């Protein structure tokens with residue numbers, strides 16, 4: 001295999017500035033990691049959605065730092081070019097000390113290049129604490145699945161103007177605290193565009209419309225095999241890329257191409 005330049009924070013910024021869409025997918029094992037890397041996925045997430053698609057739970061909240069480290073270790077050597085990002089699981093960043101300890105494990109044991117945590121302004125202090133110590137942070141706004149036991153259901157966030165401006169302010173505060181990336185989940189497309197235009201760091205969306213800098217989906221959703229898809233509860237933003245593909249690598253490459261060209265997301269995937 002030829003030496004290829006790996007994606008890093010600077011490359012994500014370059015892509016944003018150049019208007020090159022960032023293709024992101026979750027990944028939990030070496031077989032898929034090699035396929036995603038070869039297919040040109042830029043940003044690979046070991047997300048706590050593994051609690052749902054790998055462990056079979058109905059929420060993400062039972063996932064541990066050990067689980068995320070385990071799956072990072074499974075994929076890290078298969079990624080030659082793609083950027084490896086890892087979720088900080090539920091309550092693993094409840095204090096500065098816990099956040100730093102968990103991030104240390106994700107980076108040193110798991111090989112993650114960036115950690116992702118859910119929350120708005122209330123996490124700005126943690127983001128700054130990690131960032132000034134050399135931990136790149138992606139701040140995840142909008143639908144925060146780790147709040148499921150307070151929210152009651154996975155639903156679109158930021159629908160009214162008060163909630164939308166609060167989220168836009170949170171995005172600004174998290175950037176000022178040192179976040180190197182933002183992720184917006186399940187927000188109206190116009191809010192996704194508004195936050196992206198105001199941002200100075202790359203903004204990745206999942207169900208956040210076409211106006212963001214990159215798109216994220218859960219691998220098992222695009223392959224049409226995740227439990228939510230199988231039981232007919234596919235979120236609106238999911239597209240089945242196996243429908244037109246003869247094999248998995250072709251489906252993943254079609255997803256990357258659709259993100260790069262802007263064909264995904266189409267209006268029917270947006271809120």
Ligand SMILES: Nc1nc(=O)c2c([nH]1)NC[C@@H]1CN(c3ccc(C(=O)N[C@@H](CCC(=O)O)C(=O)O)cc3)CN21
Nearest residue numbers: 049052053060145154155156218221226228235236237
């Ligand atoms: N397989 C899988 N895919 C995901 O995208 C995903 C996970 N798991 N687990 C963690 C979170 C949970 N996610 C979800 C789950 C359900 C909806 C959902 O049912 N959304 C409704 C919104 C209805 C509304 O408020 O209007 C939808 O119709 O899309 C959205 C995101 C996204 N993440």
Ligand SMILES: CC(C)C(=O)C(=O)O
Nearest residue numbers: 026047048049206216
């Ligand atoms: C859906 C993405 C954004 C995520 O956080 C996960 O896979 O856990």
Ligand SMILES: [Mg+2]
Nearest residue numbers: 047048049087
């Ligand atoms: Mg997650």
